[in-house]
Amino acid sequence: MARLMTYKRPKDAKKTLRRLARYLGGHKGALALVAVMVVVSGLANVTGTYLLKPVINQFIVPGDLPGLARAVAAMAVMYGVGALCTLGYNQLMVRTAQKIVAQIRGDLFARTQKLPLAYFDARTHGELMSSFTNDIDAVTEALNNSFTLLIQSFVVVTGTIVMLIVLNARLSAIVIAFLALMLAFILYNGRRGRQYYAQQQKNLASLNGFVEEMVAGQKVEKVFNHEEADFEEFCRRNEALRKAGTKAAGYAGMMVPTVVSLSYVNYAVSACVGGLFVLAGVTDIGSLSSYLVFVRQSAMPLNQLTQQANFLMSALSGAERIFAMMDEEPEVDEGDVTLVRVRQEEDGSMTETAQYTGRFAWKCPAEDGARLVPLRGDVRFHDVVFGYTPGKKILDGVSLYAEPGQEIAFVGSTGAGKTTIINLITRFYEIQGGSITYDGIDLRQIRKDDLRRSLSVVVQDTHLFTGTILENIRYGRLTATDEEVMAAARLANADSFIRRLPEGYNTMISGDGDNLSQGQRQLLAIARAAVARPPVFILDEATSSIDTRTEKLIGQGLDTLMEGRTVFVIAHRLYTVRNADAILVVEGGRIMERGSHDELLAQRGRYYQLYTGMTQLT
Numbered sequence: 001m002a003r004l005m006t007y008k009r010p011k012d013a014k015k016t017l018r019r020l021a022r023y024l025g026g027h028k029g030a031l032a033l034v035a036v037m038v039v040v041s042g043l044a045n046v047t048g049t050y051l052l053k054p055v056i057n058q059f060i061v062p063g064d065l066p067g068l069a070r071a072v073a074a075m076a077v078m079y080g081v082g083a084l085c086t087l088g089y090n091q092l093m094v095r096t097a098q099k100i101v102a103q104i105r106g107d108l109f110a111r112t113q114k115l116p117l118a119y120f121d122a123r124t125h126g127e128l129m130s131s132f133t134n135d136i137d138a139v140t141e142a143l144n145n146s147f148t149l150l151i152q153s154f155v156v157v158t159g160t161i162v163m164l165i166v167l168n169a170r171l172s173a174i175v176i177a178f179l180a181l182m183l184a185f186i187l188y189n190g191r192r193g194r195q196y197y198a199q200q201q202k203n204l205a206s207l208n209g210f211v212e213e214m215v216a217g218q219k220v221e222k223v224f225n226h227e228e229a230d231f232e233e234f235c236r237r238n239e240a241l242r243k244a245g246t247k248a249a250g251y252a253g254m255m256v257p258t259v260v261s262l263s264y265v266n267y268a269v270s271a272c273v274g275g276l277f278v279l280a281g282v283t284d285i286g287s288l289s290s291y292l293v294f295v296r297q298s299a300m301p302l303n304q305l306t307q308q309a310n311f312l313m314s315a316l317s318g319a320e321r322i323f324a325m326m327d328e329e330p331e332v333d334e335g336d337v338t339l340v341r342v343r344q345e346e347d348g349s350m351t352e353t354a355q356y357t358g359r360f361a362w363k364c365p366a367e368d369g370a371r372l373v374p375l376r377g378d379v380r381f382h383d384v385v386f387g388y389t390p391g392k393k394i395l396d397g398v399s400l401y402a403e404p405g406q407e408i409a410f411v412g413s414t415g416a417g418k419t420t421i422i423n424l425i426t427r428f429y430e431i432q433g434g435s436i437t438y439d440g441i442d443l444r445q446i447r448k449d450d451l452r453r454s455l456s457v458v459v460q461d462t463h464l465f466t467g468t469i470l471e472n473i474r475y476g477r478l479t480a481t482d483e484e485v486m487a488a489a490r491l492a493n494a495d496s497f498i499r500r501l502p503e504g505y506n507t508m509i510s511g512d513g514d515n516l517s518q519g520q521r522q523l524l525a526i527a528r529a530a531v532a533r534p535p536v537f538i539l540d541e542a543t544s545s546i547d548t549r550t551e552k553l554i555g556q557g558l559d560t561l562m563e564g565r566t567v568f569v570i571a572h573r574l575y576t577v578r579n580a581d582a583i584l585v586v587e588g589g590r591i592m593e594r595g596s597h598d599e600l601l602a603q604r605g606r607y608y609q610l611y612t613g614m615t616q617l618t
């Protein structure tokens with residue numbers, strides 16, 4: 001079945017090819033061997049057919065049976081070699097192609113992990129996934145088939161045309177005319193079909209996107225009684241897809257029968273004219289037999305040649321997208337300050353140690369050996385200016401400080417910029433102005449991995465991975481023992497609900513924890529952060545879905561955990577942060593107020609309004 005492909009032409013095919021060649025370069029030997037075997041199999045095919053002429057003329061017509069047997073044996077060897085080569089290059093190519101693609105996939109994934117969050121903000125999941133699925137598939141397909149088929153079709157088409165001319169130059173005029181006609185048809189049909197194919201793909205994507213949204217938004221659809229309206233929308237998109245699909249398949253389906261019919265006519269005309277030539281004594285019967293087999297064989301490789309060229313183009317544009325993603329600027333990390341474990345000596349000095357002592361220090365490289373700065377958890381913002389997108393400031397000159405061991409709470413209305421401040425401490429995004437220091441060291445000087453190791457964050461939109469509960473909690477620190485994991489779970493008050501699950505800690509979590517309640521997911525996230533034993537804790541709305549009684553219980557657990565640690569808490573339920581050392585009220589990207597609960601209440605400002613539930617109207 002002929003397949004029509006859409007392909008967006010690669011923008012810079014040469015550059016992409018060169019880049020792809022670098023991946024192929026690692027497998028030069030295998031690819032060269034493949035090419036040789038493809039050429040041999042193509043030539044064996046062409047030569048085998050050509051041999052019909054001497055076989056008929058020298059052995060069949062004169063009736064030389066022993067000679068015929070020898071010649072047939074020779075032909076059998078020839079075809080045998082061809083078949084072996086075909087088998088050989090197919091196997092070798094499949095293996096090589098898979099190796100190359102696995103390597104590209106690996107590089108792409110490694111690269112994706114290094115991309116800054118801003119890159120993901122600007123793209124849909126679908127777009128990113130499409131590189132891993134569609135684009136990689138296109139490259140695989142091309143490597144698996146197109147590489148060999150292109151060489152093979154080329155060898156066979158050229159070989160056939162040469163042989164036709166050698167066998168009978170005058171007769172080949174007919175064939176070449178037909179081949180030209182077929183080529184013209186293939187190109188024309190391909191172009192028309194591709195338009196509809198492109199339309200079909202677009203409609204398919206739109207239908208799939210719709211279905212995906214409906215599946216994800218099932219509850220909302222049902223609760224708002226949107227089934228009927230959504231079904232109508234689905235039917236509309238379905239119908240558009242049907243129309244485009246019919247046209248596209250129509251063109252695709254026309255290709256092979258038309259080419260085959262043309263080749264039959266070609267064959268018939270060649271046979272008639274050739275027969276007349278033989279009768280007139282212009283050519284011999286051996287040449288004609290061999291010639292006619294060539295005519296029969298000529299159509300398919302031509303078809304293949306054009307089709308593979310399309311596959312190759314779509315692979316190139318896929319590869320181009322993959323490489324573009326690999327070329328994205330990775331997260332900048334110019335930091336050279338690292339986090340190390342230290343032991344406090346009796347004289348008060350610190351020495352680096354491999355053991356977990358609960359004490360950490362920043363190791364700052366200096367000319368006269370490294371300097372150790374104790375990790376205290378002192379975080380300061382100096383006039384920080386930041387926006388997610390250029391030209392739209394979210395934080396406008398934020399200054400704040402968190403002293404070691406303090407519990408700092410951020411409160412403020414929705415969209416005020418609380419999570420944004422956290423995103424800057426973890427250095428998910430780069431600030432545009434001002435500076436942030438951590439224990440007196442500029443955040444940019446600290447190696448990102450180490451910075452993040454010093455923090456444990458329960459993010460607002462927490463995520464659980466497919467795996468058991470045990471594995472999900474251990475995600476916080478892979479070396480944690482089962483006992484430590486369970487201790488963390490007890491601390492987060494998650495232990496009792498986990499034990500009630502049918503398989504306890506070994507219960508599988510699927511689809512981002514769909515089989516758990518929202519609050520249970522948060523408990524797991526807290527346990528995960530606790531097991532990491534970090535010097536600095538960040539809890540962004542970590543208990544927003546947890547009942548108030550459990551929240552209090554967690555509070556007690558967290559209090560033990562927080563001892564001696566710097567903690568940042570974001571909470572909408574203000575009573576949970578009443579005991580914080582400092583409460584910062586964030587409003588419109590600025591720190592409006594700072595103080596303890598009592599101080600802020602006494603001020604009767606914004607905090608007072610938030611706490612007493614009064615709005616600005618009052």
Ligand SMILES: Nc1ncnc2c1ncn2[C@@H]1O[C@H](COP(=O)(O)OP(=O)(O)OP(=O)(O)O)[C@@H](O)[C@H]1O
Binds near residue numbers: 388412413415420
């Ligand atoms: N990834 C992002 N890209 C662009 N804008 C963003 C992004 N994340 C947040 N914003 C914008 O930044 C502003 C502050 O958002 P932020 O998440 O910091 O608010 P918040 O104080 O944490 O609110 P909430 O209490 O609802 O969690 C909002 O106006 C939001 O629209």
Ligand SMILES: [Mg+2]
Binds near residue numbers: 418419460
């Ligand atoms: Mg938030």
